[in-house]
Amino acid sequence: MSGRPSTATGDATTAGGDATTEADPAAAAAFTVAGRALGSRLVLGTGGIASLEVLDAVVEASGSSLATVALRRVDAAGRGGILDVLRARGVAVLPNTAGCFTAAEAVLTAKLAREAFDTDWVKLEVIGDEDTLLPDAVELLDAAEQLCDQGFVVLPYTTDDPVLARRLEQVGCAAVMPLGSPIGSGLGIRNPHNIALIAERSSVPVVLDAGIGTASDATLAMELGCAAVMVATAITRSRQPVRMAGAFRAAVEAGWQARRAGRIPRRYLARASSPVEGMPEL
């Protein structure tokens, strides 16, 4: 019997480049996607941010090294300034394909993003329903395959379906980003079992995306074995986004450490934590 309790989802590894070597904390701390080490396991979504000034402060407080942007028409409102903020903070840009409903739209958007931002990375979103914003599995897989074949580093936003996650990995995705619950809903992780399954069985990093409501949801995601967490709305639309960004930074770190430390097994009945021997006769 090892002194280390096993967990329902196993322990040692989660995702590509993520093998935990407890003797080497530095290696264990690296979050690597497609061979690129990212300094933080908190991926920041910029959607809903109130201003570029708030964004700058949120980026700093979050410690994030990767942030998403959307691609939209140039207009007189001065779009584009967001890039300057991210670059000045040394944050890598992860363009998304938000708003795309077909593989064709998503592929063209990814190509435009590559041209605009000089990056092969894309957070692939292909939405199937306007009310829930849930992914369209068929279009998503089609777009993922096309983009992988064209040399993109594809991080697909997907349902919490372990089989679809595996299919996305098989067509060459560099990570998978299963949802906790619908985008912007704040409902947290509705199916922790599926997230744990995906994390356990995936050989690419698993980034929990969408549905996070507050910091403890991010901790849970990490405890379930995710390699990172992506958060937008829960930070940007909170009452104090900068404070919340700091809370998420701590929450992701706490979940990561707790996962590595190994939770105790669940028991139906109590197990005394004080010694039973040596009780005085009273």
Added chain:
Amino acid sequence: MGETPVQEVPGVGASPSPSQVPSDLGVVMNGHEFVVAPGATVADLVRTWCPSPDGIAVARNREVVPRSQWGSTPLAAGDVVEIVTAAAGG
């Protein structure tokens, strides 16, 4: 070929009406109709519309026009052009 090769069609910005646009000069850019001078290129459109070409990408008729080809890609009547950049999202 005037000094401004790209001009928004007067009065049609809000509700474009193709009949008001000379068919040999009209293009649609980001949902608005424009008249362009013969020989005008994608680069002319970008220059007119964007303070800086940094962080910009262009699709013409649903095909990406690489930055290196903006100056050598002439606009044709009826072209549908999208010029995009980063916005908060995701």
